[in-house]
């Protein structure tokens with residue numbers, strides 16, 4: 001009990017969080033934004049929202065930034081990282097606040113294209129079911145299907161080219177000619193060639209992942225020093241064992257570079273394919289809302305896209321860092 | 334010097350009139366090794382020494398099965414050598430530890446590749462201990478010093494309990510102190526494992542200190558010039574008059590062979 005008390009007191013030593021001032025600019029920025037939102041009357045041009053979502057959001061942020069020193073105090077390293085980002089967070093809230101004032105209070109921007117944060121948040125909350133459960137789910141399904149089949153195909157062709165002369169002879173020209181064509185350029189053909197647009201879109205996403213993965217995998221394997229294969233064969237490893245336990249691990253850093261380029265390309269292809277052909281998903285949603293001039297929904301969709309892709313890339317690097325712990329001086333995301 | 338009793342599992346290497354011709358990029362051919370003849374007895378330690386380009390590595394790679402002879406035959410215990418095999422272990426100057434595996438898994442590689450890991454897992458720590466790396470199993474290779482990395486690669490090669498261990502300038506990249514302690518390490522491993530060992534080296538002292546016989550080779554074309562038996566009992570001192578005599582004798586051969594008109598090398 002006394003121990004708990006002591007540790008709590010120790011954590012409280014980091015409190016109140018607005019001390020020293022220089023390290024709590026974010027809190028100040030939130031308070032300022034909140035004050036302006038409350039004090040200034042809203043313009044009549046922006047459609048009203050049912051609840052003050054922006055205020056909810058600011059209060060929530062305030063809570064997070066005030067309580068952070070308590071929860072995060074366990075690891076001083078994490079805390080100082082958070083602190084170091086303080087100015088960035090402050091600037092983000094100030095920008096958000098200014099946008100709110102300029103668009104929502106002063107009417108300096110066309111209301112139709114620049115909705116207030118209130119309206120965007122309203123869409124996120126009130127349209128949650130459709131936006132997340134229907135659109136995000138549909139996009140995720142398409143992306144996952146396309147990404148993994150493309151990555152698998154890329155690994156297979158890359159390994160084949162890396163280890164087999166005949167495979168290199170037949171596949172290399174194909175990759176050189178087909179690879180650089182932007183996958184979306186195939187849309188006119190794919191839309192008619194595939195039984196469903198969904199299958200076509202999955203194919204295009206797979207194609208955008210396949211090319212960089214294949215190129216990077218094969219060059220990764222071809223760049224492995226021959227001595228590793230010699231050593232492993234003198235240790236009793238046969239060809240197949242060498243492919244999977246020497247060639248591929250040694251090429252792993254380059255394979256991940258390929259997969260990363262592939263992931264970025266697949267996001268692009270996903271959005272385009274959804275806007276053009278697939279009548280579902282986040283890309284289709286923002287395009288559809290744009291046509292209806294519901295820009296609050298467009299921004300909400302963009303926010304969901306940003307968060308999803310950011311999470312995916314973060315997850316990707318987490319996996320990579322796990323698998324490549326052995327690398328010296330690895331570049332962090 | 335008597336080689337260790339026939340109880341060991343060292344193999345007999347017989348090299349019969351082996352030549353190796355490499356195609357040169359400019360269309361000509363290089364005779365890297367001309368009609369080499371050599372028999373290495375079971376459990377014997379033989380050094381290959383000679384100036385750069387005299388075919389030492391080529392001969393070693395032929396024994397390893399990494400090259401095929403242009404003519405002649407190589408056998409291990411009477412069986413023709415064709416292709417690399419776990420019975421002939423290999424250590425290069427660069428340790429070539431697999432950087433994606435920690436030291437333990439590097440050493441375990443041969444067991445896994447031969448699918449005996451389950452039964453022989455205990456050997457890994459045993460061999461790590463043998464080379465003094467017992468505490469470093471979980472470390473990744475890029476954290477190791479040069480000497481430690483080379484010891485790990487030694488353990489990785491001998492855990493397969495090969496009949497022959499082939500070493501291509503294994504200590505060439507190490508500083509003088511590490512080098513000397515590694516020489517003793519190799520002798521210790523040899524005493525415990527009784528493996529036949531063939532080592533390429535540039536260092537005459539090292540060759541005399543370690544070997545039962547020293548094979549002196551000369552270039553253009555690469556060939557076996559002389560084979561010298563080292564008549565000293567182990568453990569050997571590095572500075573006895575006999576040792577120094579043998580040293581100058583070998584240097585003389587190397588020198589005469591290289592530059593016939595010049596006076597013999599003086600110590």
Ligand SMILES: Nc1ncnc2c1ncn2[C@@H]1O[C@H](COP(=O)(O)OP(=O)(O)OP(=O)(O)O)[C@@H](O)[C@H]1O
Pocket residue numbers: 355356357363364365383384385386387388389390391392555
């Ligand atoms: N793969 C190869 N292709 C063409 N020529 C080769 C090849 N390997 C070796 N040679 C040539 O064969 C000759 C002997 O080479 P080797 O590597 O056996 O010499 P070495 O005695 O080990 O020399 P060093 O002491 O420099 O290592 C050299 O002239 C070399 O250029």
Ligand SMILES: [Mg+2]
Pocket residue numbers: 389390391501533
């Ligand atoms: Mg050599």
